[in-house]
Amino acid sequence: MDSLSFSVAPGAICAFLGPNGAGKSTTVKMLTGLLAPTSGAVEVCGLNPTAKPLELKRQIGVLPEDLGLFDDLTVEEHLLLTGAVYGVEKHVARERTAQLLHALSLEHGRHTFAAACSHGMRKKTAFAMALLPNPRVLFLDEPFEAIDPVTSKIMRDLLESVARRGITVFLTSHMLSVVEQIATQLVMIRKGRIVWDSPISELPQALEQHYFDLVEAPVVEELEWLGSPQS
Amino acid sequence: MARLAAVLRALARAMGRDQKSLQSVVGNNFFIVSALLLQQAGTFIYLIIGLVLLFPLSTDPLRKIPASRLALWPLEARERRLLRVVSPWVNPMTWIIAGLALWAGRGKITLGLWALAAGLVVAGFVLSDLPFAPLNAVWRRIPQFPTALNHLIRKNLREMLATLDFYCALILSLMTLAVRAFGPPIPKEAFLALSVLVVLALSSYAQCLFGLDGRGGLSRYHLLPLRGWQILAAKDAAFLVIVIPLLLPVATLAGFGAALVALAIGHEPSVHRYRAQARWRFSSGASVMLGIGQAAVMAMTAAGISLTSVWFLVPCVLAWWISLWISGQIIDREAAW
Numbered sequence: 001m002d003s004l005s006f007s008v009a010p011g012a013i014c015a016f017l018g019p020n021g022a023g024k025s026t027t028v029k030m031l032t033g034l035l036a037p038t039s040g041a042v043e044v045c046g047l048n049p050t051a052k053p054l055e056l057k058r059q060i061g062v063l064p065e066d067l068g069l070f071d072d073l074t075v076e077e078h079l080l081l082t083g084a085v086y087g088v089e090k091h092v093a094r095e096r097t098a099q100l101l102h103a104l105s106l107e108h109g110r111h112t113f114a115a116a117c118s119h120g121m122r123k124k125t126a127f128a129m130a131l132l133p134n135p136r137v138l139f140l141d142e143p144f145e146a147i148d149p150v151t152s153k154i155m156r157d158l159l160e161s162v163a164r165r166g167i168t169v170f171l172t173s174h175m176l177s178v179v180e181q182i183a184t185q186l187v188m189i190r191k192g193r194i195v196w197d198s199p200i201s202e203l204p205q206a207l208e209q210h211y212f213d214l215v216e217a218p219v220v221e222e223l224e225w226l227g228s229p230q231s
Numbered sequence: 232m233a234r235l236a237a238v239l240r241a242l243a244r245a246m247g248r249d250q251k252s253l254q255s256v257v258g259n260n261f262f263i264v265s266a267l268l269l270q271q272a273g274t275f276i277y278l279i280i281g282l283v284l285l286f287p288l289s290t291d292p293l294r295k296i297p298a299s300r301l302a303l304w305p306l307e308a309r310e311r312r313l314l315r316v317v318s319p320w321v322n323p324m325t326w327i328i329a330g331l332a333l334w335a336g337r338g339k340i341t342l343g344l345w346a347l348a349a350g351l352v353v354a355g356f357v358l359s360d361l362p363f364a365p366l367n368a369v370w371r372r373i374p375q376f377p378t379a380l381n382h383l384i385r386k387n388l389r390e391m392l393a394t395l396d397f398y399c400a401l402i403l404s405l406m407t408l409a410v411r412a413f414g415p416p417i418p419k420e421a422f423l424a425l426s427v428l429v430v431l432a433l434s435s436y437a438q439c440l441f442g443l444d445g446r447g448g449l450s451r452y453h454l455l456p457l458r459g460w461q462i463l464a465a466k467d468a469a470f471l472v473i474v475i476p477l478l479l480p481v482a483t484l485a486g487f488g489a490a491l492v493a494l495a496i497g498h499e500p501s502v503h504r505y506r507a508q509a510r511w512r513f514s515s516g517a518s519v520m521l522g523i524g525q526a527a528v529m530a531m532t533a534a535g536i537s538l539t540s541v542w543f544l545v546p547c548v549l550a551w552w553i554s555l556w557i558s559g560q561i562i563d564r565e566a567a568w
Contacts, residue, residue: 057456068451070444072370072389075381081382085455113281113367
């Protein structure tokens with residue numbers, strides 16, 4: 001990352017966009033205290049993730065790039081573990097677990113071990129873990145990728161609902177059509193540098209075209225052997 | 232036939248790579264101490280290791296191809312049948328059993344011994360073809376613990392039960408129990424030695440406590456609002472929950488002290504020298520020298536408790552606690568641990 005500087009207001013849904021390898025996940029790691037920046041300052045909920053890691057972790061919910069699941073825990077056990085270590089009362093954690101499992105259509109797989117879950121189920125589990133402690137800020141690294149359209153819609157509605165209640169959402173995604181529907185702020189990066197930062201209402205053109213213009217233009221190569229007689 | 236040959240070649244390559252992972256036994260304290268210190272007297276331990284290794288060695292090679300992929304390949308029914316018949320011969324164990332059958336035919340080994348070896352290999356082959364579901368049922372029955380770290384401890388228990396180390400320790404413990412129940416009286420010193428062996432079988436795991444968590448697990452540890460010492464304590468709790476019952480038939484207190492020092496020595500390599508481990512394989516420690524050192528300190532501790540006083544446990548607990556605290560600080564300090 002190079003000279004990265006931006007701020008996100010409480011209750012905003014900020015989409016952090018860029019091509020693979022641009023530094024989106026690295027930024028999320030720095031914001032969540034998983035990676036210390038070599039220079040500069042990070043502040044989340046008024047806390048420095050390096051100086052006050054534990055205090056910060058109690059205030060945020062994260063869906064990390066690798067989902068952060070344990071192969072030897074079931075879907076439900078992941079949620080109960082989250083409740084217990086975030087200090088959520090047992091009966092409240094059970095209640096929230098049941099609601100999240102229902103809302104995300106995970107009820108049928110609640111006793112499935114993470115190792116045996118489909119990628120979509122794993123993603124939904126990690127998303128539910130991020131929501132369960134009722135955080136002040138949500139960090140979601142590619143939340144909409146590899147999930148079914150219904151769950152995607154449910155997640156979008158949930159995010160819009162939590163943002164209306166003042167929870168800040170910071171997400172990375174390649175699903176520009178989804179981002180366009182829910183984001184209130186857009187930050188685009190290319191090669192570790194910010195190339196666009198504005199409220200979505202200030203976009204001069206459709207998001208996809210703006211992204212192609214500023215971040216990365218698609219280059220389509222013809223594969224001429226496709227469709228030729230089989231060999 | 233060209234298609235079948237290509238599949239068999241890929242299968243042989245995958246099987247070879249899989250069996251290479253069994254080489255982790257070379258970095259295991261149980262093996263290191265037997266090979267370097269006990270040498271000929273360690274035959275008994277080699278037998279236990281061999282028995283435990285037999286199961287992963289005997290797996291069905293066809294398991295290496297995901298069922299969905301195998302179904303998609305454009306193979307004819309005749310080729311699929313042939314693949315089923317020929318694929319077991321990709322596994323060297325099949326050739327060994329065939330060789331032993333020839334020996335049995337010539338009277339060089341008894342038919343009973345051959346039947347035992349063949350039976351174990353066939354059992355390993357058949358078990359590897361069963362779905363994971365029966366094991367899931369056992370895994371779910373892991374007891375609950377009255378602490379906020381309950382699910383972490385349960386997860387850690389499941390991880391430990393998925394290493395071959397545990398099964399070596401289990402065999403030793405059950406054999407001692409059988410001798411106690413049905414065999415001649417054994418001198419006290421023998422129980423002391425057996426308790427050290429039981430802990431030794433599990434001690435390599437104490438050097439790679441995070442080896443089975445994978446990258447996802449490690450990043451989750453960093454996201455949870457827990458202190459480093461709490462994360463390590465959940466690991467240690469699972470280790471002790473497994474060790475203590477296994478030590479009941481041997482010298483329990485001496486073994487408990489040895490387990491505490493095994494953990495105390497293992498914390499530092501666990502957090503500083505991360506080594507990914509594989510399920511259903513032996514744990515591989517950080518280094519041979521550390522393994523020997525760990526084994527020596529464990530033996531001295533067990534002897535100290537057994538030959539002097541139970542108060543010898545106090546410095547063991549202290550050493551464990553200090554190590555837990557210091558290594559916990561490393562986890563807290565180093566975001567990229």
